[in-house]
Amino acid sequence: MLEIAKQAAKVAGEYLQGRFLEQLVPDEELHNDVKLPEDKESERRIIEVIHGHFPTHTIFSEEVGMVSREEEYLWIVDPLDGTNNYFIGFPYFSVSIALQHKGELVLGVVYNPVAGQMFWAEKGKGAYLNGKRLSVNDRTDLTRAVGTYIRGRNTVTKEQELDFTKPFMINTKRLLRNVAPALDWCLLANGWLDYVVMQRSGIMDVAAGIVIAQEAGATITDWKGSAYQHEPFTQEGFRSLLASNGHLHETIRGLIEE
Template sequence: MIENILQLARETAILAAKAAGKIAKERFGTTMTIDEKGLYGDLVTEVDHLAENVIIHEIRRHFPDHQIDSEECGRDDQESDWLWLVDPLDGTNNYAIALPVFSVSISLAYQGKLVLAVVYEPMVDRLFVAEHGKGTTCNGERIQVTKKTEIRRSTIGWIQGHNVQNQEPAVHLRNHIDISCKRMLRLWAPTLLWCMVAKGDMDGIVLYRSAGADLYSGILMVQEAGGVVVDFEGIPYAGMLDEPYLIACHPEQQESFIQLVKDGLGNEGNV
């Protein structure tokens, strides 16, 4: 029964992500309505809403009893063991300035456990899919995390929540990472950083208090590609978090990443 649901969920998520991505690609670089969201410079465009409507409609068509938590609409009142997490346009700030670095993110949890993730990058027609216990693929090909021998040769993604801004511990940590590794990336499109780690194009991620629907697709992508996702103390990710502080990397680099974070924060890694 559950296996049948997951099979249909996979097909539905892929179809919905591609439909939403088609809208985003067609409207990319055109004049559109752009509004500020929150107090810290986050944006929402009309394309966010259009893409979200398509995704929610597709999920509802096949799974009317499932709960949905979407970036713009929030969480609905449905009670269910199944929870869909939707970010219809991850990278809206990039999209708004016609920077083609964005994706569509859809994931599914069952009884609080991540079981499916789909991330679609419409500008390059790249589809990432992760299923619990079945690995991660990019356009149908299996992908795996990789590792460098030393942090100083690594490329590391930095993700922080919009409300973090320039808080002192975050500034110290990201500056330390920037000078300690080969390259630090801040894409403002978190799902793409997670997928780059899963694909072996990047060595790890340090995430500083950044929650949201996009987080959970990324976590499953890395885990199913053979990576580890732990907090700054090395405790494995075990469930949804209100204020996550996470590291994602190859298992053999976990201790090096934890030490990198502790050195950057000082005070034995406290935040």
């Protein structure tokens, strides 16, 4: 199943990369989002690969919603993680595919075609980038820490975002707003980022990244400090999480003002 997920991500990623330098025409532009035909075509290619090998598996994807089959296996697909980046020619986007088995996340694949980065992980078997084992870093100095902020679509106002992120911008070296959440979690897994703070975001956008970060040794909790527990996927589910290299976790959690 991991190899099929990687295959599906690569097929979709190669298509997206081929379209990346074109002048894209959106189906719809919204206040905080954009809808592209490339989203739908990437999704179609992913579903075609997965159902070609596993026709009885259920798939949830951003554009078509739930394609219900057997409930034991559920593929959670974001066919274009970072659609707004892709639309404006910013090369920070990915294809994100996770698999839930009997309510547990068991594998994740995140493919960044522009950089040729294939991240993947299976539960209990470690996380990898192009075959190299991943591990979070060991940074302990908060003033040198670089993190990223993820928020859900239409769940947080811009005013709330400004208020919430201010302590992180002041007390850490840098807080990024990359708007490609699955890829952000992979940067944490490889030690490039020190923390990820997520505010009321859907699990679909980050499921694959969470598996990869967990397998790379990241500490993941809710904002109160309770260890992250995956809840069986629902379309309406939103979570607020903090992930880090572990050494900085409690210090960074102290910056959260709900």
